[in-house]
Amino acid sequence: MTKASWSKALFALMLVLLLALAACNGGSEESEGSGSEGSGEGSGSEKSEDGLYSIDDFSTEKTNEGEAIEGGELNYGIVTDTAFEGTLNYNFYSGAPDAEIIAWFDEPLLSWDENYIYTNDGAATYKTSDDGRVFTFTIGDNVNWHDGEPVTAEDWAFAHEVIGDPEYPGVRYGEDFTNIEGMEEYHNGEADSISGIEVVDEKTLKITYKKATPSLLTGSIWAYALPKHIFKDIPVADMIDSPEVRENPIGMGPFKVESIVPGESVTMVKNEDYYKGEPKLDKVTVKVINPSTVVQALETGEVDTVDSFPVDQYPDNADMSNVEFLGTTDKAYTYIGFKLGTWDKEAKEVKPDDSKKMADVNLRKAMWHAVDNNAVGEKFYNGLRWNATTLIPPSHPEFHDTENPGLEYDPEKANQILDDAGYEDVNDDGFRETPDGEELVINFASMSGGDTAEPLANYYIQSWETVGLNVQLLDGRLQEFNTFYDRVGQNGDDDPEVDIYQGAWTVGNDISPDGLYGRDALFNFSRYASEENDKFIEEGLSEESFDIEHRKEVYNEWQQFMVEEVPVFPTLYRSVLVPVNNRVQNYSIALDWAPRYHEISVNSEEAQTAE
Incomplete structure (x- = not known):
């Protein structure tokens, strides 16, 4: 593929996705606007005459009330009836509760827009070759791990080496990795390195893929680094159960892990050196909330928000006075498997x-x-x-x-x-x-x-x-x-x-x-x-x-x-329904929200309670 045709394909992909999403959201601006202008008291969807609700009637953006205070703490609930597993590293986790926790203290090096396409607005930028098979990534100079060490091209390459290792105990290895030149030879023990991965300099990584695919623009690039200076001496097979994953996880995100109560909660403090700017909150505590007690936890202010509110409980709690309900169509489905x-x-x-x-x-x-x-x-x-x-x-x-x-x-x-x-x-x-x-x-x-x-x-x-x-x-x-x-x-x-x-x-x-x-x-x-x-x-x-x-x-x-x-x-x-306490500001569940946790603030030290 020529450079011109590659650029044309990328533009066409972006344009069609943009138009498709615009068509999908047609007519929703009014309902989102009314959600943003609401009082925040039980904002959400009105029940129809047949007793049903529509997700189209919810906003994805929280209404801001009052003025933000300096600092403050947010309490975030993961709604589950079981303990979280505690595999707190993107390269090894497999369960959604762990992912919810990791997202507060670590993040991908690449960001994406509302159309799921990688952008150059994240911790790293990228360029492609004329044929679309070679990606050159450059990590920002101010992107550092929580211990102050810079996030390097070696760290990004190391993550690929760990996942490609035959002793890798996680679930990530698959076609996204075998599409990298030399990965299968490395995985099979036929080579000591991955020929398609080149560390150009401290901040520049080059990856050559066997074939250019549209998925390379929307998710099949492994965008998560692994700090080599911490993991290099740990056998790959032992990494998943190591203290560096289970007890003292490290990331490059807006918050740093301070303490863990296994299976129950993780407390984090702000990362003052976060590359996008110092977070507005001082602290975030992520805790497990049982579905049977989630309403009480929200009404009493035990948690300010949760990852997802049980939709079967919404009708009886739609008018909860101390929260605003946000909502969107989930990237998910339930299924019966044989x-x-x-x-x-x-x-x-x-x-x-x-x-x-x-x-x-x-x-x-x-x-x-x-x-x-x-x-x-x-x-x-x-x-x-x-x-x-x-x-x-x-x-x-x-x-x-x-x-x-x-x-x-x-x-x-x-x-x-x-x-x-x-x-x-x-x-x-x-x-x-x-x-x-x-x-x-x-x-x-x-x-x-x-x-x-x-x-x-x-x-x-x-x-x-x-x-x-x-x-x-x-x-x-x-x-x-x-x-x-x-x-x-x-x-x-x-x-x-x-x-x-x-x-x-x-x-x-x-x-x-x-x-x-x-x-x-x-x-x-x-x-x-x-x-x-x-x-x-x-x-x-x-x-x-x-x-x-x-x-x-x-x-x-x-x-x-x-x-x-x-x-x-x-x-x-x-x-997805997400109730958010009225004191919380700058909160969103839009598709491109994940990189913006550092913008969240609160307008009071204590959460509002339900009337």
Whole structure:
């Protein structure tokens, strides 16, 4: 690709994404404006006549009230019914609660805009070669680790070396890394260094990729450094459990870790030397808040805000007087996954197994047809979650196929599919046996958390029972967060007792499905792989896919392909609701918000309490 064509492709990508987002947000300016002008007392969405809410009626920007004081402390809640794991480094973490904590004290070297495209406004800038394969990164001179040492090109290269090491214990290694020249040879022990990574000088790093892909502009560059002066003497296999990750984590972000109560809270103080300027707050405490007590924690001012408010609790608390509710469409969906294989630890790829209980696509299709997710969204979430149709959510309007209905609720069709496939009740116990006449009991893993977790799992079980399928909760109970992900395979160990599971994914800025459904993706918990899927993923990352229309066509076809194959099926798209105490200023949940934690301030020492 010539320099001119590369520049043209980049411009076209930015333009189309901008227009797509503008079209998606059309008509929302008025509602966002009214949210900004509100009093902050329970600001949010008005319930419609049918008792439902719309995420389109919420603002993403907090209203500022009064004048900010100097300093102050913010209390931030992570809503979960389990302890956070405590893997507090971007290069090693796997759970969302840990990511929420890390974001306060560390950050990527590259920033992005509201269209998910990398910019040159962050801690590092970048330039590309004529063919779009070589990226040259320059880290700012004033970007330092919390111990005062500069963040260097060596640190950035070191992060790649650790993740590419054959002893690396984390979950990051995949196609984003194997696309770097020499990475696979290094990973396989055939080379002592990564030929495609060059440290030019203290602040300049050059990375050569095997192929130019549109994903390089929107998320597949690993933008997180690892302080080599701290980790260089720690064996790679031991890094994830080291005190440098678990007890004394370090970053380059606006706040510095002061103390940790394992699994419960992390207290941070401001980083006065933060490269974007001294933070306005003196201190931030991030703590775990149980979903059952989150309302009380907000009303009493125990926390000023939380990562995400349980939307099923919103109707009863929409008028909470001491907070303003912000909201947006989440980059996420919940889904039902079918176990179709295992993870090959040696090959580091999915190993499909046709003998698996859920291997029959007819059984999987019938289970999708049997559930009414429109009803789930309305009954459990008052419209703040809604029926999902494909595996690319509407948070990415340029690629979400609005014309694809997925497999619609149709229990009669589900029954017919099962009948035709030979699943019959041969012993008159009310449940279907396999086509071979053997008992069919499907073990369902679902997570605990919040008031809706158990009734929602029971709803799905009852829906499948209606079409004659005997689905039972794994171990007869809901699974705690960390246990759930261990059993579905986040460490590469797939529990053979799990047949199906209910999970959720937050998708990345880049919409390529490779990281969740690729053959070499550890997060591909269904363990599905096929040559057809490989081709779709490859084509979506091809040079031809710099043409946005071509990439949209590829991903529309992939969305339909996954509807037909059903290794998983999406259940609900999600909104994010974030209540923010009235004393808090300069708070936002907009897409490009993450780099701006240093701007948050408060107008009083104590949080407001509910009337």
